[in-house]
Structure formats: C-alpha cells, structure tokens
Amino acid sequence: MTPEQRVAEVLGEAPAPEGTWEREAAYLSAAARRLGVPAAGLAARVRAVAGVAAVEERPNGFLRITVEVPGALVETVRPLSLPDPWPDFPRTWDNPGFAVRYAHARAAAVRRWARDLGVPEEGFRPELLDGPRDRAVLRVLAELPGRLARPARGASFWASYAVRLATAYHDAHELAPAVPVGDEAPSPLHTARVRLARAVEDVLPGPDRL
Incomplete structure (x- = not known):
C-alpha cells in the first residue's frame, strides 16, 4: 500500500x-x-x-x-475505460482526441521499445521519478483517486482530464526519455519511466499504434 x-x-x-x-x-x-x-x-x-x-x-x-516519494502512486493506477468523445479526424494537434490517442500510442510504443532495448521491467524505484517532466505527469495522475470517487460524470468531465494528462505525457516523452538514446545503457531511471508510461497507457483511451 x-x-x-x-x-x-x-x-x-x-x-x-x-x-x-x-x-x-x-x-x-x-x-x-x-x-x-x-x-x-x-x-x-x-x-x-x-x-x-x-x-x-x-x-x-x-x-x-x-x-x-510521489512516484509510488503509479503502482495504484489500474486500466480504465475512459470515454473517447472526439472525432477521428483531423489527426493533427488541433484535435484534442488526436493528442490523447497519440499519447496512449506513444506510451504503448515505449513499452515495446523498452523490451527491444533490454530495459528491465523489474526493479522499479519510484524515487527516480523526480524530474520536472516526470512530476508533471504524476501530478495529473494524482487526481485519479478523487475523480474516481465522485458520482458518475459525463464525457466532458473526463475529456479535459485526459487532455491534460496527454499534454504532460507528450512533454515527458520528448524531454525525459524512457528508453536509452544512442549508446546509452539501460538504467533504473529508464525502468521507472517505462513504469510511468504504463500508467499513462492504462488511463488514456486510444489504440496502441497510430
């Protein structure tokens, strides 16, 4: 716990x-x-x-x-079935649905890349999720327990939340890489960030590939 x-x-x-x-x-x-x-x-x-x-x-x-250690909260995240109220097109940043689905696909891709690059799944150290981009994602994920405890809400209640989580994750994906770059060796930080990606993948709606 x-x-x-x-x-x-x-x-x-x-x-x-x-x-x-x-x-x-x-x-x-x-x-x-x-x-x-x-x-x-x-x-x-x-x-x-x-x-x-x-x-x-x-x-x-x-x-x-x-x-x-705020990173510990990712261990409480479970797969959700959030609504996906947006149209499929246009597949550009002007469509919030694209941003959300793309974040889900990016998080899923990170897990595939991590397996291919030898990033260990075991040995998660939540204290390593301490960078500003990691913390920004954690901050949005921390809202989940309170939101889930509220009475059922409409799609708009979750839509704004999904967009904020997607936005934070896109920044983390680009500026706080979860997989080794170049000749970099896999490290415990990569393991921690892959675990964070899994939490995002579990929460956001979307396909695993776009």
Whole structure:
C-alpha cells in the first residue's frame, strides 16, 4: 500500500493534489472539517504514516500533506475505460482526441521499445521519478483517486482530464526519455519511466499504434 492510500484510509477520502509538484508533492484535505474532529488530532495521525514528509494545519480545518516519494502512486493506477468523445479526424494537434490517442500510442510504443532495448521491467524505484517532466505527469495522475470517487460524470468531465494528462505525457516523452538514446545503457531511471508510461497507457483511451 502506498503512502497516498494509507493517508486516504486515515482521512476517509483521497486528498486533492495541490500545486505543480515541481518542487514538492502536496495534497490538501478538508477531512477534519467534514468529520467534525480537531485538525490537530487528524494531522498527528497522518504524520505517523510512513512516507509522509510533512503535515501543515491550515485555516478552516484544512491539512496540507506532502509525501516523500510521489512516484509510488503509479503502482495504484489500474486500466480504465475512459470515454473517447472526439472525432477521428483531423489527426493533427488541433484535435484534442488526436493528442490523447497519440499519447496512449506513444506510451504503448515505449513499452515495446523498452523490451527491444533490454530495459528491465523489474526493479522499479519510484524515487527516480523526480524530474520536472516526470512530476508533471504524476501530478495529473494524482487526481485519479478523487475523480474516481465522485458520482458518475459525463464525457466532458473526463475529456479535459485526459487532455491534460496527454499534454504532460507528450512533454515527458520528448524531454525525459524512457528508453536509452544512442549508446546509452539501460538504467533504473529508464525502468521507472517505462513504469510511468504504463500508467499513462492504462488511463488514456486510444489504440496502441497510430
């Protein structure tokens, strides 16, 4: 169980990610106000969770929680069946559906390339997903538990989310390579980024090849 899952158990709900996560992975929770309990007591229980870096009490019963290793959250991502409400054409960046499907296809391709290039599947080290591009993808993925806990929403609720995840992943794919380049040898960082790609592939709708 990841720190985020343990925190959610303590709070009775998934906290909401806050900020860009470029420097720290932070969440906000109003669970103390919702439960009608002292924020200090709930904060103490959250601080005791392994993997929590800090808990700050905010006005109106809010808690701001930071975790030590945000990359661990990819282990909680499972395949989804998100709607794909966009037309097939045009297959250009002007069509949000193309951007989403292309991100899925890129993530699927990364896993094929990784196998061909000898990137190990085992030995995932979530702490290595610490670069700004990796963290940007993690920040969007961190919204999933809260979104999945809400009552059923229409296609537009998930469409905007899928576009943001796709945008973050395209940046990561191009600027934080998940597979070795040139004579570079496979490394634990590649393994970690391939695992991140798998999470993106699991969430975004689309074909494995475009």
